[in-house]
Amino acid sequence: MKTKRNILFLASWFPSDKSLFDGDFIERHAKSVALIHHVTVIYVVSLDGISKIKKEEEQIDDLKIIRIYFPNKNKIQNQWTKFKLYLKEINSYPKFDLIHVNVTYPVGFVALYLKLVKKIPYVITEHWTGFLPQDPAHIPFVKLFLMKKIVDNSSYLLPVSDNLGNAMRNLGLIQRTKTIRNVIDFDIFNSKENTENKIPKFLHISNLTFQKNCDGILNVAERLWKNKYIFELHIGGNGDLSPFYSYKKSSDFTDKLILFGVLSQEEVAVKMNEANIFILFSRFENQPCVQIESFACGLPVLASDVGGISEVFPIGFGQIITSENEEELYQSLKNILENKVDFKSKNEIQLFAKENFSMQKIANDFDEIYKQILK
Incomplete structure (x- = not known):
């Protein structure tokens, strides 16, 4: 009988009331892992138009999704509020066996803290195109330095393509690496009978x-x-x-x-x-x-x-x-x-x-x- 582990998914992006499609591919990864283990997704995000903290929970078999919304303030205040809400929610659960970070920055800070304080190991799945030289996004020096700290303390880096892994390595983000790609839900995406279009x-x-x-x-x-x-x-x-x-x-x-x-x-x-x-x-x-x-x-x-x-x-x-x-x-x-x-x-x-x-x-x-x- 395979041992079911308690896996905590932390995501910098995730579908929510703020953006229905932000990080939907991360949600699919979580659903995949939940076929084997107990998965808890915790996603904390600021939201306009609310005056107090709001929490939503969703349970699908071995997948639990928790979304926590808080009133949108300034950038610095938001980051601090987000960090505290993550820790408060995580501390309400028994210890997780492993943390699975999705998109290094900024949620990787929470995993780094838990690794240093509670000795919980973490892995990182990366999707961000900002590491690619073709992307016009520029990573500031301080942000890159912080990312290196997060990656250095992880147990594995899991980019969704070899190309992305090489791009991260070229920026000094070096860790044991294995490419694990995006996932398809074949209950939704499947081949139907051939249709002959009169017009292509x-x-x-x-x-x-x-x-x-x-x-x-x-x-x-x-x-x-x-x-x-x-x-x-x-x-x-x-x-x-x-x-x-x-x-x-x-x-x-x-x-x-x-x-x-x-x-x-x-x-x-x-x-x-x-x-x-x-x-x-x-x-x-x-x-x-x-x-x-x-x-x-x-x-x-x-x-x-x-x-x-x-x-x-x-x-x-x-x-x-x-x-x-x-x-x-x-x-x-x-x-x-x-x-x-x-x-x-x-x-x-x-x-x-x-x-x-x-x-x-x-x-x-x-x-x-x-x-x-x-x-």
Whole structure:
């Protein structure tokens, strides 16, 4: 009988009333680990519009999620309040066997304190693109120094891509490292029967930021439309759609540009099953969930060669192109529309996804690390 450990998940990002989609991939990691161990997620965050501390609890089998909201003040006061609330909540439980930090800064300070005071070991899963040289975010010296202290005292660093691990190492964030990737819920993302679209559908879903280079996608799509290629571009997500609506007003291709807003995971899966190819023309990435979710639906992906994308991209699962190279994207989509490209079958693509990104697979990967530390 396998011993169930008590694992504390601490997250710098997590879905909450402040942001429904912030760190949803961390929630999926927590659900995975809860297949094997008792997992308690504690997430403390400031919130506008409240006058007192508010606490919410959610129990799903062996996963307990606690969200604590407190009134938003100034930055320094918020950090101190957050730290005290974390410790107060954690101290109300019997001792945890291990702490799993998700995104080093700032919640890693809580784990560092508990390691020094209560001798509880911790591991770090990292998702932040800010460590990548392509990300315009600049890490101040003091912040980087503090991150090094947190990483130095951890037992393992678990980036979601090899590329991210190398980027952290180049910044002096050095620790025993193993890549453990994002996870897919196959109850939601799975391959349906083949649908024959009369008009090919290209799909892009993201937060629609500079990172995702949606302008580049539109530029290429407009060029294809002007050259008389027939297709629909479906684009949307949990970002600012106003520039896209402005584009529709001034474009001759409004009926071929389909915009949509925030979708549930179930609705994302439906979109993926209705599409012919997913476009991911990012400027920088770690290991994007939409890539492996597309694979879970048997959907080929046309993606930039950035971050960890190519690390899990078998031949025939789509095509890797150079980031920001619109000519290359144009030629790739043109070849698809002219039926000059063959992809692997839906079943082959989905099987790869199940073997590498299922909740049980990722849970087992984490469990191996936990056992090394706790033996």
